[in-house]
Amino acid sequence: MTKPDAVIVGAGIAGLSCAVRLAEAGLAVSVFEASEVPGGRARSWSDPVMGDSVDIGPHILLNKYANMCALLERLGTADQVLWQTEELLTVFDRGRSMHFKVGGLPAPLHFVRNLPRILPSVPLHHLLSNTRLAWQTLRSTGPELMKLDAITGREHLRRCGVSDFFIDWFWAAAAMAVLAVPVERCSAASLMRLLGQALGHNDIAFGMPKVGLSDLYAWPAIEFIRRHGGDVRLGSGVTGFLRGQGRVTGIRLGDGTEVEAPAVVLAVPPTAIAPLLPADHALARTARLFQPSPYISCYLWFDRPITDARFWARPWCPEGYNTDFYNLSNIRPATRGGALIASNIIWSGRVEALSDEAIIEATRREITDFAPQAQHAQLLSASVHRIPMAIPAAFPGTETARPQTAVEQGLWLAGDWVDTALPYCMESATRAGALAAEGVLAERGLYRRLALPPPRPGGLGRWLRSGQEGEDF
Numbered sequence: 001m002t003k004p005d006a007v008i009v010g011a012g013i014a015g016l017s018c019a020v021r022l023a024e025a026g027l028a029v030s031v032f033e034a035s036e037v038p039g040g041r042a043r044s045w046s047d048p049v050m051g052d053s054v055d056i057g058p059h060i061l062l063n064k065y066a067n068m069c070a071l072l073e074r075l076g077t078a079d080q081v082l083w084q085t086e087e088l089l090t091v092f093d094r095g096r097s098m099h100f101k102v103g104g105l106p107a108p109l110h111f112v113r114n115l116p117r118i119l120p121s122v123p124l125h126h127l128l129s130n131t132r133l134a135w136q137t138l139r140s141t142g143p144e145l146m147k148l149d150a151i152t153g154r155e156h157l158r159r160c161g162v163s164d165f166f167i168d169w170f171w172a173a174a175a176m177a178v179l180a181v182p183v184e185r186c187s188a189a190s191l192m193r194l195l196g197q198a199l200g201h202n203d204i205a206f207g208m209p210k211v212g213l214s215d216l217y218a219w220p221a222i223e224f225i226r227r228h229g230g231d232v233r234l235g236s237g238v239t240g241f242l243r244g245q246g247r248v249t250g251i252r253l254g255d256g257t258e259v260e261a262p263a264v265v266l267a268v269p270p271t272a273i274a275p276l277l278p279a280d281h282a283l284a285r286t287a288r289l290f291q292p293s294p295y296i297s298c299y300l301w302f303d304r305p306i307t308d309a310r311f312w313a314r315p316w317c318p319e320g321y322n323t324d325f326y327n328l329s330n331i332r333p334a335t336r337g338g339a340l341i342a343s344n345i346i347w348s349g350r351v352e353a354l355s356d357e358a359i360i361e362a363t364r365r366e367i368t369d370f371a372p373q374a375q376h377a378q379l380l381s382a383s384v385h386r387i388p389m390a391i392p393a394a395f396p397g398t399e400t401a402r403p404q405t406a407v408e409q410g411l412w413l414a415g416d417w418v419d420t421a422l423p424y425c426m427e428s429a430t431r432a433g434a435l436a437a438e439g440v441l442a443e444r445g446l447y448r449r450l451a452l453p454p455p456r457p458g459g460l461g462r463w464l465r466s467g468q469e470g471e472d473f
């Protein structure tokens with residue numbers, strides 16, 4: 001192998017985002033991925049029984065994912081996302097479907113149009129208990145919100161006067177859906193940054209991939225990298241780094257092969273850092289702070305259509321299982337007849353001991369609650385994906401501990417857990433990959449802006465914050 005200009009460790013979305021940008025800039029890149037399938041925690045494969053493309057677990061995009069949308073444009077797959085623009089979300093709560101919409105009034109008043117949908121479930125005084133919280137968050141800058149990283153979401157919500165009823169009805173579900181931890185265990189900083197974003201945008205839309213995730217970006221990225229002269233090796237785990245003259249000079253593979261390169265980008269999750277670095281390395285110490293939040297994703301094939309809905313959610317409660325459901329038969333044209341319903345059990349440690357059969361039975365019950373036709377349908381097949389880490393758990397202290405991309409001479413970091421000012425998600429990973437590529441190029445004297453900034457909340461909040469010191473969040 002000729003000596004590459006840059007080695008990327010990991011072919012998840014962060015590593016591939018970085019490699020695409022570096023290859024496009026003319027660098028000879030080599031990507032090494034431990035698994036035989038690219039895409040990491042956002043990958044897909046063909047189900048061995050039914051043959052349909054299934055993801056590790058269903059994923060959604062936001063129209064605010066500027067870096068990921070730009071990557072898909074570059075790869076020619078941007079049209080493979082189905083954007084749900086007519087309504088934001090259907091929430092199925094105690095036998096009632098609530099259809100939430102955005103748009104209309106300027107942010108944050110866009111929420112007002114949903115009041116008639118919410119009030120039958122939530123008495124007005126509980127809703128109004130959020131007033132101080134919303135006002136305070138609208139006025140806060142990013143650095144002010146980060147000061148909340150020491151306390152939990154529930155603690156902060158209570159201090160701001162939010163009623164326990166509303167915390168359990170709404171905030172518990174929001175913390176679980178986006179941060180993948182219970183509201184009593186999540187960082188208030190992470191949670192309030194979400195609120196700031198939600199209050200600042202009246203045009204949010206969800207997008208659902210029309211193809212498996214690996215086909216959406218991973219295989220197209222590999223093709224792009226190879227077309228630009230790069231090299232991607234699957235089934236090639238990296239076991240350590242080469243060092244010399246006070247810098248990282250390359251990597252060592254599991255079979256002992258050494259690959260020298262002036263730049264190495266480590267695009268692996270925090271849980272994969274420990275075997276690669278000495279225990280006292282600053283990055284290894286930081287990585288240990290990030291604990292995994294596990295998921296279980298379920299795929300159920302029915303012999304007939306059971307609902308017209310594409311996507312619905314259930315509010316989180318400790319006794320429930322799945323929170324978000326995707327009718328892939330109405331999203332992916334290639335899915336065969338009947339209905340293929342995918343769903344996620346977030347923070348799944350509480351049901352990990354159950355058998356696959358018990359999980360499938362509970363999931364079918366929850367699907368039937370929303371789509372009663374499922375009761376009469378025959379279950380053709382089902383698969384249960386147990387995922388030890390979907391994202392790092394957003395515990396207090398983790399938001400301010402998120403590392404930068406520059407680690408040490410010759411070594412950069414990418415991944416959803418890098419300090420991108422975004423929650424742990426595909427957009428954070430894509431942005432981190434672009435930031436790492438900027439660092440690698442800068443060291444070669446090539447100064448380029450590749451990473452797009454996080455979405456800037458607008459509306460009333462921006463006006464209230466104008467003139468204050470500190471950035472937006």
Ligand SMILES: Cc1cc2nc3c(=O)[nH]c(=O)nc-3n(C[C@H](O)[C@H](O)[C@H](O)COP(=O)(O)OP(=O)(O)OC[C@H]3O[C@@H](n4cnc5c(N)ncnc54)[C@H](O)[C@@H]3O)c2cc1C
Nearest residue numbers: 010012013014034040041057059060238390415416425426
């Ligand atoms: C079920 C589920 C649902 C999700 N839902 C959403 C969603 O709706 N929206 C959203 O935006 N995000 C969602 N996420 C999160 C999203 O998938 C992740 O944030 C993102 O994929 C992380 O990408 P990454 O590149 O940082 O890390 P990874 O995807 O973890 O990539 C790291 C890669 O490095 C490889 N690797 C590790 N160690 C080595 C080594 N030593 N040598 C070589 N290779 C190595 C791994 O095999 C992996 O391929 C979800 C995740 C899961 C699992």
